[in-house]
Amino acid sequence: MDKKKQRNHDPRRIRKALTELLAWHVDYGRHALPWRLDSDPYAVLVSEFMLQQTTVATVTPRFAAWMRLFPTIANLAAASEQDILSAWEGLGYYSRARRIHAAAKAIVERHQGVVPLEQEDLLGLPGIGSYTAAAIRAFAHDEPAVVLDTNIIRVLARWENLTSPVDKAAGKQSLGELAAAFYPKTGCRAVASALMDLGAMICTAGKPACDACPLEKSCKAVQPERLPAKSPRKVTTKITEHRAWWLREGKLYLEQSCGPRWTGLWILPELGDEKPSGRAVAELTYPITRYRVRMTVYPSKSHPRKGLHSFTRNEIAGLPIPTPHRKAIEAALHAVAKG
Numbered sequence: 001m002d003k004k005k006q007r008n009h010d011p012r013r014i015r016k017a018l019t020e021l022l023a024w025h026v027d028y029g030r031h032a033l034p035w036r037l038d039s040d041p042y043a044v045l046v047s048e049f050m051l052q053q054t055t056v057a058t059v060t061p062r063f064a065a066w067m068r069l070f071p072t073i074a075n076l077a078a079a080s081e082q083d084i085l086s087a088w089e090g091l092g093y094y095s096r097a098r099r100i101h102a103a104a105k106a107i108v109e110r111h112q113g114v115v116p117l118e119q120e121d122l123l124g125l126p127g128i129g130s131y132t133a134a135a136i137r138a139f140a141h142d143e144p145a146v147v148l149d150t151n152i153i154r155v156l157a158r159w160e161n162l163t164s165p166v167d168k169a170a171g172k173q174s175l176g177e178l179a180a181a182f183y184p185k186t187g188c189r190a191v192a193s194a195l196m197d198l199g200a201m202i203c204t205a206g207k208p209a210c211d212a213c214p215l216e217k218s219c220k221a222v223q224p225e226r227l228p229a230k231s232p233r234k235v236t237t238k239i240t241e242h243r244a245w246w247l248r249e250g251k252l253y254l255e256q257s258c259g260p261r262w263t264g265l266w267i268l269p270e271l272g273d274e275k276p277s278g279r280a281v282a283e284l285t286y287p288i289t290r291y292r293v294r295m296t297v298y299p300s301k302s303h304p305r306k307g308l309h310s311f312t313r314n315e316i317a318g319l320p321i322p323t324p325h326r327k328a329i330e331a332a333l334h335a336v337a338k339g
């Protein structure tokens, strides 16, 4: 059923919807988002990396801090990995920090420090896939591009009442064809911003505010809260981690992770063969990909293992530490101080 609709996207319906959408956006769009103020390509690049898997509310203050630390691509390319990881703390998914660092170096080496505008050049940069390339083309350069992020997918899927799962081939194709028809040849920056803002503010993931929507008259959604359709979620797996607490003469022992999750970041070491005993100094649960991890931190009676490094509290404050471990360390220090 979707296929029939996609072949016959009515250009007049789309034009009318675009006019209404853009008029709404002039009055209600999120024009004050810091990366939108002057469409600086470097700022757009940073925001796109940060916004992958992280909310606008979390990114906004971190973006400002980042731009103060690394105001240009050249500054970012020249920075140390540890400085980059520290600046990324709190945003999660640290591989993105490494990828933006690598992208900045490549832009300096291959493009004289200027963010390219051609799709092919963008796709040749580390960490830039088709979505990010399209977003940079639209937001930084106002070039023709079909930007499809989570918010835009939701708006378009509902507007057209696409009922095929959008994470399966048929649904992706329907959505791609609709998006290609919806985006104009010029003015992609305004259209992408407007669709994104509509998805974030009106056509939200829970119950959309259709009464306030500029697309209400042309929208075909029957049960919008059920769209976009997706395949059933993978089951979350619970796992348990026991971490060791070695606080000796005011210094805490940490290890530098070489695992895939937090490579290069400082974490509480695993308890290893030692059996958990006594009272835990910290316990917390955190989600990561499809896992729900229960982390418990126990004071260790043995000597700190080889390969660990000890840090004062001041030094810990400046280390790149993933958020769950930072929280566990703070909770444990608090518990130890209280006795």
Ligand code: SF4
Residues within 6 Å of the ligand: 155, 158, 159, 202, 203, 204, 208, 209, 210, 213, 214, 215, 216, 217, 219, 220, 221, 224
């Ligand atoms: S009318 Fe409702 S479902 Fe349709 S696009 Fe607007 S908010 Fe979304």
